[in-house]
Amino acid sequence: MVFKNLNIIEPILKAINAKGYSTPTPIQEQSIPILLKRKDLLGCAQTGTGKTAAFAIPILQHIYLDKQPNKGRRKIKALIVTPTRELAIQIADSFTDYGKFTGIKNTVVFGGVKQNPQTFALRQGVDILVATPGRLLDLMQQGYISLKDVEYFVLDEADHMLDMGFIHDIKKIVAKLPSQRQSLFFSATMPPDIIKLSGKILGTPEKVTINPEQATAERVHQSVYFVSKRAKSKLLIYLLKSDTYSSTLVFSRTKHGADKIVKLLKRASINAEAIHGNKSQGARQRALGNFKNGDTNVLVATDIAARGIDVSELALVVNYDLPNIAETYVHRIGRTARASASGIAISFCDVEEKAYLRDIQKLIDQQIPVVEEHPFIDDGTEEPNKPSRPPKKATQQSRYKKKGNSYQKHRRSDTRNKTNKQS
Ligand code: AMP
Numbered sequence: 001m002v003f004k005n006l007n008i009i010e011p012i013l014k015a016i017n018a019k020g021y022s023t024p025t026p027i028q029e030q031s032i033p034i035l036l037k038r039k040d041l042l043g044c045a046q047t048g049t050g051k052t053a054a055f056a057i058p059i060l061q062h063i064y065l066d067k068q069p070n071k072g073r074r075k076i077k078a079l080i081v082t083p084t085r086e087l088a089i090q091i092a093d094s095f096t097d098y099g100k101f102t103g104i105k106n107t108v109v110f111g112g113v114k115q116n117p118q119t120f121a122l123r124q125g126v127d128i129l130v131a132t133p134g135r136l137l138d139l140m141q142q143g144y145i146s147l148k149d150v151e152y153f154v155l156d157e158a159d160h161m162l163d164m165g166f167i168h169d170i171k172k173i174v175a176k177l178p179s180q181r182q183s184l185f186f187s188a189t190m191p192p193d194i195i196k197l198s199g200k201i202l203g204t205p206e207k208v209t210i211n212p213e214q215a216t217a218e219r220v221h222q223s224v225y226f227v228s229k230r231a232k233s234k235l236l237i238y239l240l241k242s243d244t245y246s247s248t249l250v251f252s253r254t255k256h257g258a259d260k261i262v263k264l265l266k267r268a269s270i271n272a273e274a275i276h277g278n279k280s281q282g283a284r285q286r287a288l289g290n291f292k293n294g295d296t297n298v299l300v301a302t303d304i305a306a307r308g309i310d311v312s313e314l315a316l317v318v319n320y321d322l323p324n325i326a327e328t329y330v331h332r333i334g335r336t337a338r339a340s341a342s343g344i345a346i347s348f349c350d351v352e353e354k355a356y357l358r359d360i361q362k363l364i365d366q367q368i369p370v371v372e373e374h375p376f377i378d379d380g381t382e383e384p385n386k387p388s389r390p391p392k393k394a395t396q397q398s399r400y401k402k403k404g405n406s407y408q409k410h411r412r413s414d415t416r417n418k419t420n421k422q423s
Pocket of ligand 1: 021022024051052
């Protein structure tokens with residue numbers, strides 16, 4: 001299958017070609033024909049599957065072909081609502097890329113920054129608006145945005161919208177949309193409250209499901225290290241120093257944890273930055289920019305902040321903490337296997353996380369290979385919730401480090417064999 005077979009018009013084909021895409025991803029192959037027929041769509045798919053192009057291409061094509069002789073200011077014909085600023089920026093960039101030979105204009109609005117540049121862009125007139133819910137409603141209330149001409153509406157990452165408490169905002173936005181429109185609804189998961197919400201937004205939709213778990217897990221080279229909570233930072237430093245990964249995304253369960261990991265990496269002369277909800281929008285954008293252009297090799301992120309991080313050359317994902325929701329694991333490792341690429345994902349599992357590992361393996365229907373040989377194998381002596389040692393007192397590993405940095409040499413081989421079996 002090639003894009004040309006999907007009846008995509010020449011100016012868009014040219015842009016897709018310029019992006020270097022050779023074949024459509026499964027969600028694109030399935031959704032584009034439905035959307036070009038102007039049908040509503042319920043898409044069960046996550047970020048990383050190529051879903052942005054799956055909806056952006058047909059919307060651009062409709063607007064291009066519908067184009068009225070230009071009278072007056074452009075009106076917002078397509079609205080895309082997405083939960084995070086990072087995703088919003090990324091989606092708007094995609095519209096700019098795929099639409100660069102169409103003359104169609106888009107802009108993006110999101111909270112946490114001054115509104116003036118956004119209202120300025122809106123005043124110039126745009127065809128497509130990408131927005132996070134809060135800022136969208138705010139600007140609607142101030143009279144900068146009218147939705148009365150919207151013909152194409154996309155609700156993206158619906159499950160995360162609900163998790164983040166946006167349900168009322170979504171309802172208010174939908175209430176302002178014209179009833180005659182094409183609606184698209186995307187969610188990585190489809191629990192009952194999501195199905196209910198989709199029923200309020202869509203007419204009689206066509207359904208497309210991309211099995212993300214299997215698809216992602218098969219493409220990513222995965223491994224797990226059994227390691228005590230205390231030794232995780234040493235293992236991370238050891239791994240990062242023993243291989244030259246160009247860019248590594250490390251997942252931490254908490255914001256505080258992310259900051260702590262960055263501090264430890266920096267102390268080990270590894271260039272790292274954190275990205276999480278406590279950082280200002282400017283700091284997040286800066287950290288992301290530094291990571292994308294290669295100034296920072298390691299980005300430490302929480303799950304929410306990492307949504308929408310789109311780095312095509314991501315070499316490695318490290319699950320410093322295993323997520324307690326198995327689907328999150330798939331989202332995380334999918335960062336290193338965008339669209340058709342493959343990648344590497346390493347997970348650290350301490351004794352308290354073994355149940356999470358079992359859930360993950362069940363979901364992906366696959367045993368993740370265990371790395372049997374490494375210097376920080378959990379010998380099982382760390383009890384859950386045992387207070388960590390006072391910082392001044394050297395641990396056995398740090399004493400070894402002082403002696404000559406050879407953890408491998410001093411590894412406890414007796415306990416290793418006993419505790420390294422996957423339970
Ligand atoms: P998305 O799921 O929309 O966030 O897309 C994930 C990544 O896949 C982005 O980096 C896109 O640029 C890339 N991508 C989208 N479609 C294709 C394709 N047909 N071939 C190769 N890469 C693609």
